[in-house]
Amino acid sequence: MTFVANSTLSRGSRSGWAEALRMPPIVALSFLITATIIAWSIAPQLFTTYSPVVGVPADKLLGPSAAHWFGTDHLGRDLYARVVYGTASSVSSALVAVVIGVLAGGLIGLLAGFLGGWVDVVLARLVDVLLSIPKFLLAVIVVTAIGFETINAAIATGVSAVAIFARVTRAEVIKTRQATFVEAAFLSGGSRWYILWRHILPNASRSVLPLAVLQFGESILVIASLAFLGYGDPPPASDWGLLISIGKDYLKWPWLVYAPAFITIVTVLSVNRISRWLRKTD
Amino acid sequence: MSNAYLTYAAKRLGQAVVVILLAYVFTFVVVSILPGDPITSVLRNPQNGFREEEIAEIIAAQGLDKPIIVQLWHSLSGFLTGDLGISMRSNRPVSTLIAEVLPSTLILASAGLAVALVLAMLVAYGTRFVPKRYGQGLLRGFPSLFLSVPNFVIGLVLIHLFGFQLGLFRVINPDSFWATLFAAIALGIPISAQIAEVLIANLDKEAEQEYATVARSRGLGQARLFVSHLLKPASLPVVTVIALMIGELLGGSLITETVFGRTGIGSLVQRSVSTQDLPVLQAIVSLGAVIFVLVNLVADLLYPLLDPRVKILGGRKRQPTTADETSIGPTRVVMP
Numbered sequence: 001m002t003f004v005a006n007s008t009l010s011r012g013s014r015s016g017w018a019e020a021l022r023m024p025p026i027v028a029l030s031f032l033i034t035a036t037i038i039a040w041s042i043a044p045q046l047f048t049t050y051s052p053v054v055g056v057p058a059d060k061l062l063g064p065s066a067a068h069w070f071g072t073d074h075l076g077r078d079l080y081a082r083v084v085y086g087t088a089s090s091v092s093s094a095l096v097a098v099v100i101g102v103l104a105g106g107l108i109g110l111l112a113g114f115l116g117g118w119v120d121v122v123l124a125r126l127v128d129v130l131l132s133i134p135k136f137l138l139a140v141i142v143v144t145a146i147g148f149e150t151i152n153a154a155i156a157t158g159v160s161a162v163a164i165f166a167r168v169t170r171a172e173v174i175k176t177r178q179a180t181f182v183e184a185a186f187l188s189g190g191s192r193w194y195i196l197w198r199h200i201l202p203n204a205s206r207s208v209l210p211l212a213v214l215q216f217g218e219s220i221l222v223i224a225s226l227a228f229l230g231y232g233d234p235p236p237a238s239d240w241g242l243l244i245s246i247g248k249d250y251l252k253w254p255w256l257v258y259a260p261a262f263i264t265i266v267t268v269l270s271v272n273r274i275s276r277w278l279r280k281t282d
Numbered sequence: 283m284s285n286a287y288l289t290y291a292a293k294r295l296g297q298a299v300v301v302i303l304l305a306y307v308f309t310f311v312v313v314s315i316l317p318g319d320p321i322t323s324v325l326r327n328p329q330n331g332f333r334e335e336e337i338a339e340i341i342a343a344q345g346l347d348k349p350i351i352v353q354l355w356h357s358l359s360g361f362l363t364g365d366l367g368i369s370m371r372s373n374r375p376v377s378t379l380i381a382e383v384l385p386s387t388l389i390l391a392s393a394g395l396a397v398a399l400v401l402a403m404l405v406a407y408g409t410r411f412v413p414k415r416y417g418q419g420l421l422r423g424f425p426s427l428f429l430s431v432p433n434f435v436i437g438l439v440l441i442h443l444f445g446f447q448l449g450l451f452r453v454i455n456p457d458s459f460w461a462t463l464f465a466a467i468a469l470g471i472p473i474s475a476q477i478a479e480v481l482i483a484n485l486d487k488e489a490e491q492e493y494a495t496v497a498r499s500r501g502l503g504q505a506r507l508f509v510s511h512l513l514k515p516a517s518l519p520v521v522t523v524i525a526l527m528i529g530e531l532l533g534g535s536l537i538t539e540t541v542f543g544r545t546g547i548g549s550l551v552q553r554s555v556s557t558q559d560l561p562v563l564q565a566i567v568s569l570g571a572v573i574f575v576l577v578n579l580v581a582d583l584l585y586p587l588l589d590p591r592v593k594i595l596g597g598r599k600r601q602p603t604t605a606d607e608t609s610i611g612p613t614r615v616v617m618p
Contacts (some may be wrong), residue, residue: 101377125304126304132302132575133305133308133529133570133575134533135529135530135533136529136537137536137551138529140551141313141567145313231539244434244438257439261432261438265435266431269430271462272430279305
């Protein structure tokens with residue numbers, strides 16, 4: 001009996017996976033780009049032979065060529081190498097921001113939606129307060145409070161994303177809580193926390209995933225903005241925002257701005273496209 | 283003006299006041315956990331060259347020697363009576379510092395909003411008139427493209443193309459007409475994306491409604507249908523979206539001002555961050571929250587009057603207007 005049920009279940013889910021993996025070419029390309037970016041951040045040395053820190057002064061401010069794909073900067077450093085080596089910090093800090101947003105926001109939303117009553121009222125006000133402070137301003141004062149470093153910029157970005165995750169999780173939890181199967185679980189004697197863990201969390205997390213992916217893209221932008229203003233790691237770090245910020249002083253050699261900006265935009269576009277696809281297939 | 287509306291309005295107003303007060307306290311808590319106390323980091327910093335008696339005077343004036351809760355009470359009661367305190371750096375009232383730079387930021391922000399609205403309308407209404415094979419899909423892709431471009435990049439590209447190459451404006455003169463216009467474009471493009479997304483979704487939704495089918499069956503052309511039937515119901519929710527975008531406008535002006543070298547709230551924030559001028563930061567962040575809450579309050583109060591289809595449910599909750607509750611877009615899910 002159990003065996004039969006299991007076999008139909010796994011077959012069902014396998015065809016579901018096949019269905020889910022069929023994607024439009026643009027989405028496939030987005031996955032490819034995202035995979036490349038992740039590879040850059042894990043093993044930058046595989047993608048370039050140049051050093052991101054030591055340059056050849058004789059080769060300074062060269063235009064893009066076969067030898068230097070993105071040209072060279074004012075110290076003769078290969079810009080492509082700097083972009084590739086800057087990926088790790090740009091991408092992983094965006095990841096930190098999203099994790100903070102999902103965990104803190106998800107917890108707030110989960111408790112507010114599940115417990116209801118005064119807990120909900122108190123947490124709702126907290127979320128309103130977080131929403132009322134302009135997001136970027138919030139990120140700026142948080143990063144000022146804890147110090148100018150890329151990891152702190154990531155934490156600040158995460159804090160500014162807590163409210164949106166709390167809202168979405170809460171709405172999902174309330175929707176799931178009213179479902180018949182949750183009522184059935186209550187009636188058959190499931191404890192509150194068991195039901196929260198077993199039924200509500202998995203269902204609520206489904207719509208949090210596309211939001212998390214979307215927020216990942218936005219976090220890349222916010223962290224780049226903070227780095228641009230000089231609130232991240234100082235040079236010779238090569239975060240994308242910092243590269244653009246350095247490039248702006250050399251506008252006569254526009255690739256110093258355009259190349260890192262292009263990589264940032266393409267990454268965020270791909271991530272957003274994946275998020276939209278996830279939302280649609282859900 | 284039904285009774286339900288007045289109850290709703292009173293509740294919303296009360297809620298707004300509570301949120302503003304809490305936002306002030308929240309900001310105070312964040313700002314006062316700054317590493318190292320301001321006495322050592324700013325006042326005793328030899329670079330700033332304060333004399334001992336000056337330091338004592340500033341400490342006394344700012345109440346820095348009192349317990350944190352007393353400082354909070356002092357600061358909050360000052361805020362409620364319109365006294366924003368005194369800058370630690372320049373020894374001038376914070377309200378004067380803000381008043382000096384506010385007009386420039388307001389000009390930039392409103393110009394940016396205007397650009398965003400025009401652009402969003404062009405894109406969204408364009409999707410109704412551009413046929414599928416002539417790039418409607420491309421037009422529909424614009425919002426997500428705009429959303430993926432950091433506004434400092436747009437600013438730099440505009441400066442490079444129009445400032446350096448075409449010589450339309452000079453970066454040394456950031457308040458000239460052209461410089462302001464391009465700053466507004468840089469600020470407006472990312473914001474237009476979110477407005478356009480909502481507009482497009484609403485236009486699609488309205489076009490599928492039965493009344494639209496009826497109008498089409500009566501032989502109404504695309505243009506007439508759009509102007510006399512779809513335009514108004516699809517555009518109304520934008521009021522709510524604009525209110526939500528106020529925060530983005532303020533945050534965006536911060537960066538745009540830096541890129542274009544404008545003096546404004548953004549440059550004041552930058553300066554206060556680097557000198558750890560806490561009273562100024564506290565005041566600007568709380569003012570941001572006040573503006574955001576008030577604009578949203580007005581939008582929420584106006585909305586039921588503009589759109590009679592919106593029912594106030596039991597005086598406490600209104601229908602989500604832009605999309606369903608679970609969607610990711612700028613949705614209003616009013617927490618009861």
